[in-house]
Amino acid sequence: MNRLGNTEPALSQAPTILAIESSCDDTSASIVQNGRVLSNVTAGQKVHAEYGGVVPEHASRAHQRNIVPTVAVALKRAEITAEEIDAVAFTRGPGLIGSLMVGVSFAKAFALARDLPLIEVDHMQAHVLAHFAEDPKPVFPFLCLVVSGGHTQLVVVKSALEHEIIGKTIDDAAGEAFDKTGKMLGLEYPAGPRIDRLAKEGKPELRFARPKMDGLDFSFSGLKTSVLYTLRKEIAREENYLQENLADICASVQTAIVDTLVHKVKLAVAQTGIKQIAVAGGVAANSGLRAALNREAGKNDWTVYVPRIEYCTDNAAMIGVTATFKYREGLFVGQEVAPAARF
Numbered sequence: 001m002n003r004l005g006n007t008e009p010a011l012s013q014a015p016t017i018l019a020i021e022s023s024c025d026d027t028s029a030s031i032v033q034n035g036r037v038l039s040n041v042t043a044g045q046k047v048h049a050e051y052g053g054v055v056p057e058h059a060s061r062a063h064q065r066n067i068v069p070t071v072a073v074a075l076k077r078a079e080i081t082a083e084e085i086d087a088v089a090f091t092r093g094p095g096l097i098g099s100l101m102v103g104v105s106f107a108k109a110f111a112l113a114r115d116l117p118l119i120e121v122d123h124m125q126a127h128v129l130a131h132f133a134e135d136p137k138p139v140f141p142f143l144c145l146v147v148s149g150g151h152t153q154l155v156v157v158k159s160a161l162e163h164e165i166i167g168k169t170i171d172d173a174a175g176e177a178f179d180k181t182g183k184m185l186g187l188e189y190p191a192g193p194r195i196d197r198l199a200k201e202g203k204p205e206l207r208f209a210r211p212k213m214d215g216l217d218f219s220f221s222g223l224k225t226s227v228l229y230t231l232r233k234e235i236a237r238e239e240n241y242l243q244e245n246l247a248d249i250c251a252s253v254q255t256a257i258v259d260t261l262v263h264k265v266k267l268a269v270a271q272t273g274i275k276q277i278a279v280a281g282g283v284a285a286n287s288g289l290r291a292a293l294n295r296e297a298g299k300n301d302w303t304v305y306v307p308r309i310e311y312c313t314d315n316a317a318m319i320g321v322t323a324t325f326k327y328r329e330g331l332f333v334g335q336e337v338a339p340a341a342r343f
């Protein structure tokens with residue numbers, strides 16, 4: 001449907017798509033031409049670091065400031081003009097409502113001004129399809145472990161747009177487990193990359209609780225409690241315990257989270273028989289997780305796909321790549337579209 005909702009858009013064989021991502025605290029714009037990423041520009045938000053987590057109010061305001069310059073840079077880097085865009089894609093959800101609203105409204109305005117078709121994208125589906133932003137691309141069906149600050153899912157990816165969630169977290173996401181335990185250790189938000197760095201200098205000698213979840217679902221809240229109790233006990237005994245053992249604590253936290261993730265992937269492989277494993281989301285940047293999966297790949301004859309870090313964390317290239325699959329299927333939405341958690 002075009003903006004008047006009554007005629008079909010003339011479809012391009014090699015669509016040039018402007019994609020927008022604004023679900024959390026990164027404002028990102030990308031130009032994707034016939035499935036190939038020409039540019040991917042992301043403006044982060046430093047404002048949240050001092051609060052120990054994303055402050056939604058600050059996030060929406062920063063998106064509002066960043067969106068126009070971010071899109072301008074994405075067009076410039078791709079050497080594409082606004083007139084050459086065939087469709088506009090945006091993250092519809094899940095995410096923070098005020099943050100999503102900025103990206104959705106920008107996409108609608110751009111599409112309305114140029115009478116372009118609009119494509120809504122599910123943020124989680126896009127994390128999975130980020131693997132198609134570069135080579136080698138996984139072959140269907142594959143298993144995808146999506147681990148970010150907001151979500152932890154195991155997905156059977158049957159085709160580009162047919163995804164079945166076979167496991168998910170019942171409490172904290174894997175990224176949250178890194179960020180919340182990091183906060184207890186006095187590390188700035190987001191603590192994941194900081195724990196990763198410190199873990200390299202430490203030994204995983206502390207045994208934190210592993211969740212006792214049956215099946216393919218995840219739980220990380222027990223780990224937080226386990227770290228908290230250990231810290232309390234040790235600090236009561238030795239005041240400088242945290243400062244003197246920070247690297248070992250980080251290595252132990254990381255090992256507990258990575259062990260849990262890898263254990264569930266092994267279960268999923270046993271259950272589905274699929275040995276093509278893809279990892280997506282911000283936590284896929286974790287060096288311990290990458291190393292553990294590669295070790296398992298060697299032992300079990302798996303093929304493991306991890307996108308480059310720029311495509312693991314929130315980015316608009318994954319939105320553009322997903323939108324290209326939807327464009328080819330003619331899956332457009334009208335101007336009445338609004339952000340939604342599920343659609």
Ligand code: KG4
Pocket residue numbers: 024147148149150151174175176178179190191192193196281282283284285286287312313314
């Ligand atoms: O996918 P993402 O950028 O945003 C969400 O959709 O949530 O993921 C952000 C999460 C944060 O929790 C951050 O701490 C975590 O990914 N993260 C990491 C690493 N890099 C980012 N966690 C562990 N190790 C890393 N190297």
Ligand code: ZN
Pocket residue numbers: 123127148149281282313314
């Ligand atoms: Zn994400």
